[in-house]
Amino acid sequence: MIASRRTLMTGALTLGAMHLLPGLSKAQARLLVFATFTGSWEEAHKDVLVPAFRKATGADMVLDPMLSVDQIAKVKASLANPPIDVMLHDPGPALVAIDQGLVEPYPVAESKHYADLIAEAQIPTGPAPFFQVVGLTYNPDKVKTPPTSWADLWKPEFKGRVGITNLNSTLGTGFLVEIARMHGGSETNVDAGFQALKDLKPNLAAVAANPGQLATLYQQGQVEIGPGNFNAIQILKARGVPVEFVSPKEGAIAFKTTIHIVKNSPNKELAFKLIEAALSPVVQEKLMGSPYLIVPTNSKVKITGEVAKVLASSVEDLKKKFVFQDWAAINKQRASWIERFNREIA
């Protein structure tokens, strides 16, 4: 086809007008947008959750992976017409999103799977489809004796080999609270934790800007040991990077990761169906398999494989082995901790 200049111009103008007046093309609503996390989560959800959603609804959807805090910023900036339908949150940001009225309560009564979740995961503002687990990660080629306790990070032999993240992330904040507890502090008093971080300075090879970056530093040999997310390293491990995970004897830290329908979402019905799929035993069982090893919350899922070996043999056993933190208390002071980290550790 030979397009004349006139038809080209008309086409271009029409396209331009459609951008200027999005209302014109709004008749066909946009696809469901799920803001999952970057890295392992994105790969796992693309591979398992999205196909399950397509099968269940016949509709298509879009993954737009980003950090919890970025999801909140985006939704808050356009609350009347949010660009995201389903948010995924770490415990701290989840409370912020709920406080600021960015989420729709979950229609518990209509849900097929909600009642099957373990008690900790049944949250009416948005249930938890999985737990994130933070323990010690290390490079088995360089660290011959596996660490057993958070306290091992302070050993002189790890001088210049430890990697942590700053407090912008849940991982960094959770780690601070845990080491504060170890030294007699708590969620409301982390002074001891800050002192411990200062003492850790000689051992630090990196303070990564975010957990994703921290995980890649193992690949580059920049760091050899540190607090790490069980799932963030699985993708690296599957690609042959020498990195291992152990639960410290104090107990691995567990974060309830919650999934929420965004307030004013134009796709509420589909959003509900996506979350239902994420709670279903079929999807959770698949996500628990290799290489994702995502910790399930549905009590109908029988824990097997690597998750059973490294973390816990049953959902009940999980509750005993994991340390849950009080994020409502943490959130109250988190801003001042971030300031303090800027000043004292940076």
Add this chain to the structure above:
Amino acid sequence: MPAYELRLAAPLAGFFALFFLAPLAILFYVSLQNGAGLDLSHYARFLFDPFSLGVLGRTLLLGAEVTALCLLLGFPLAWVYVRSPGWLRPVLMLAVLLPLLTSVVVRTFAWIVILGRQGIVNSALLSLGFTDTPLRLLYTEGGVAVALAQVQIPLMVLPLITALSRIDTNLDDASLALGAGAWRGFWRITLPLSLPGIVAGGLLTYAAAITAFITQSLVGGGQMLFMPMYIYQQATALQNWPFAAAISIVFLAAVLAVVSVFNALGRLSRTHADA
């Protein structure tokens, strides 16, 4: 100036008003919000806080370091380009432009590999016996400056090439014939005449270096705080939009001040060149 020229600029002016000035006005309004009322408390909090001022100072200093490094490395390159034979020029130009053709993220990751504990630099130093333990190069201000200089150097070299190729080569010959040495000729003739290029290149590298969020955070790590990361932290991790907006406005004002210094230098150099 004939009226039609201004009319031709109207679409762009409208575009700027809608997508640049209006958001800037909103940003300023947000920076004044304090609870229910409006005041300047967020500005006061920044301007009377030594820590925040330190972050601003470090960021501006980083820009100066990167600009100086780019000039030091870029000037000889531009000079060689202008003096090289015609067949070599496309090759050199490709070498200059190559960094612009790769994504900043990729280039930055390459620097992590180069500067890391097991990176190229440290492996070489270790195997040559210059050091026993790997040096700390990554997550240092020097590391950030070097990485940024490599990323931004085309922005310096291109204006320099333009400025240097405008200089009449007869001037060099004339100064030699009149008895000036090569260095004296450079200081008295080439350098002053290339000042417009230096100013333009400096302005571009400076602005790009201080706002380079990706390179600053990846090579600088979570311990080194520069203004872009400070703004991001306040806006997203802490959800403190008014303070983040106030910091942004202060940063903008500081950058404008530096830019006006560059501009003054540029005017000075033009009068110098005309004289």
